[in-house]
Amino acid sequence: MNRRDFFKFGLGGGGLAVGGGLTSGSDKRPSSSSQNIHGHPWWVKKIRIPKLAVDENVYSRFNARKNVFGSFSEYYKMENRRELMRKSREKRIKYYMENRAGYRLEDRALADAAWVISRLGGLNRGTRSWTSKSVPTPEERGVERYKGSPEEATRLIKSAARYFGAATVGIAILDRRHIHSQERGKEIVFELAAEPYEDEEKLVIPYKCEYAIALSVQMSLENLQRSPTAISSAGSSMGYSRCEFLVAGLAEFIRGLGYVAIPSVNDLGSSVAIAVDAGLGELGRTNRLITPELGPCVRLCKVITDLPLATDNPIDFGLLEFCKVCKRCARACPSNALSFDDEPSFQVRGEWNNPGHQAWFEDAPKCLAYWQESTSGCSTCIPVCPWSKKDKTMIHEIVKASSAKIPALDTFFTTMDEAFGYGRQKSAKKWWYLNLPEYGIDTTQGKG
Amino acid sequence: MVYKGKYTVFKIRSSPWSIWLLRVSWFLWLLFWAEFTIGSWKELEQRAFIISLIIFLVSLFLGLLLWLWGYLKFKKVKS
DSSP states (O other), X not given: OOHHHHHHHSHHHHHHHHHHTTOOOTTOEEOOTTTOTTOOOTTOEEOSSOSSOBOTTXXXXXXXXXXXXXXXXXXXXXXXXXXXXXXXXXXXHHHHHHTOTTSSHHHHHHHHHTTTTGGGEETTEETTOSSOOOSOOHHHHTSOOOOOOHHHHHHHHHHHHHHTTOSEEEEEEOOGGGBOSXXXXXXXXXXXXXXXXXXXXXXXXXXXXXXXXXXXXXXXHHHXXXXXXXXXXXXXXXXXXXXXXXXXXXXXXXXXTTOOEEEESSSSBOHHHHHXXXXXXXXXXXXXXXXXXXXXXXXXXEEEEOXXXXXXXXXXXXXXXXXXXXXXXXXXXXTOOSOOOSSOBSOOSSTTSOOSBOBOOOOHHHHHHHHHHHXXXXXXXXXXXXXXXXXXXXXXXXXXXXXXXXXGGHHXXXXXXXXXXXXXXXXXXXXXXXXXXXXXXXXTTTOO | OTTTTXXXXXXXXXXXXXXXXXXXXXXXXXXXXXXXXXXXXXXXXXXXXHHHHHHHHHHHHHHHHHXXXXXXXXXXXXX
């Protein structure tokens, strides 16, 4: 009996079962980790559609050029940006001179080096090529392509994804509105084609690619707790590099089975929207995904494929209610970019947000400007989230389960989380003396 | 006595069920904080570790003090 089962059937379960009656939702059925090794904890409910509403008349494909990275100079004004860059350069030198922990040469070298694999890919480039075949196809092996049932194929995909480094995996029918309308100056279109391809004007995804495999990769909480320093930045960049390896490996695996696979990290479309559909987590106050197992301490990526798969449901673990009262990320945000609104809304904060869905929209240019100002990026909203926890003590599982079942306790949990010092910035200098496991993460976390 | 010197005999003082409930609750309370303390230490959460350690030690000390007080009272009544 593992810890989850202990809570489910033992002491914790008894108490929580009483609270379970307080929550609503008649079309919800509990997921079970014992039935499915890739399932969520028992207190996570599967639902038919994501909790935050979508306005079907408004929500549409987003031009990637409009995101904050694509149009920062426009949103922040070029002259402001130049001034920001100048200040950032001065600050960098000042920090070097002061030998400030977290901003020293070794810290910055680590952060930059951790990008190394991520730099090998881009939209249909390098490791994210849509057509690369570095493994023999079934044809080349002289056999038929894989013919298993969708359920069997899903089991293979989820096991392979975990093997390539995914923390959690979910499958959804691809909602084409999540795919960017344009990127890298080219249109992204869906066509009746046998293989994906790219020409001078467009990138073509075959219509038959109906499935999206949403993947999360765990980031090192121990690194992110040093935000905003280069040590924290190394946590993010390592996450991206591991995503790169994951999607490249999984795409080649699918091609090896004889199907089309389009690997993607932050390019191509919204990984967050796909992950919500595939039941990896819920959309939080940060307007990013929060998972029940690892909170927001994950990087997301995805693979689009024509391999028939069994899909997962969106999930509800009480996050919406929790984010309404918690607001720790908004209070901790050094750039004041996050919303303090009690309720999520359809009201976007600027052109960088894709309208037509409910969310707590963020002021992305403010956030990105602070990345420059801090000289080493920022991920403060991630470690301060009470859902970001290592699971070395039972209390976190008890709190998460209780929050999912009894939302009335959320305020108490948030207060206690702060009182016990979770989310406080840790010493960047001490990071170098820690005896951390591989990649700074515990790969067994959230696996029961 | 035939068994003399062959066995170690533990004597458990009979107490009302409410006292036993209190003892079990105290033990579970200690167990919870001990687990939390060890877990926080493993998680490198310094503040959580210190707070939980203090709560554990204070609970342990107060419980032992209460137990000792009861024991001394019992001894006094017996003598």
